[in-house]
Amino acid sequence: MNMIREAIEYIAGLVKRSEGQLLQVGDQQFHTYEELKLIRELVPQAINVRSLSGLVGYIKSEFDGDHKLMVHVMNPTKVVAFTEFNRDKARNFMIEAAAMLPDFKFDSWYRNEEFNISLQSGFIPTDDRAAILRVIGTIQEENVKTTGDNGVTQTVVAKSGIATVGNVIVPNPVVLRPFRTFVEVDQPMSEFVFRMKDGPSCALFEADGGAWKLAAMENINAYLQKALQKEVESGKIVIIA
DSSP states (O other): OHHHHHHHHHHHHHHHHHHOOEEEETTEEEEOSSSOEEEOOOOOOOEEESSHHHHHHHHHHTTTOOOOEEEEEEETTEEEEEEEEOTTSOEEEEEEEEOOOOOOOTTSOEEHHHHHHHHHHHEEOOHHHHHHHHHHHHBOGGGGGGOEEOSSOEEEEEEOSSSOEEEEEEOOSEEEEEOOSOTTSOOOOEEEEEEEETTTEEEEEEOSTTHHHHHHHHHHHHHHHHHTHHHHHHTSEEEEO
8 A cells, every 4th residue: 555655656757847836036036947947027019100209109108017217319220218227137128119210321422413402302401501412413423523622622613604703612511300210309400511523523521520419319318208198298208328
């Protein structure tokens, strides 16, 4: 009789060991199948949106639960929202907003016509933008190489009438407002050096030391503070930039 009982207990032990057990130690869980293993909490993949309004709409919807969130303005084109540390000292990134921007490369040379189109489609109208468009719209293609250049200003040959040409001074520096951050906020103004060379080719070189990035991030912060005012005041949302 004792032998039967011992056999049953032995078999039951084998089954128990093969299935393993869940152990709770503090705020962490372990599994004892074959060896002691830490069970890590699943971290969901962040939702990706392309606008600040999409991020705000997600947060207000509480679609994935009423979590306390931190919203981090990481740079002028990226904002993320994440939870507090979970039991594994990891954060759940809930949503990421990445701005959709025109594909314009500063410090690079563009052919005249391509530059003209990019300037009109990727920059907010300003007086200096209009001045540049006037210059590149009347430039004599074969005569840019006869440019006068003192290192700061340039003089190029441009059409001044139907059949005549005249010298035109290329404006420098210029203050422009390119689309470089989310469209829901004001685009920062900053200075650029505008240059031309034979071809004709044109280029814009950034000349504000990156100060526009801080201005853009502050504009994003102000937008989110207003859009999520109720959530911020209740302590549910913390916004940093």
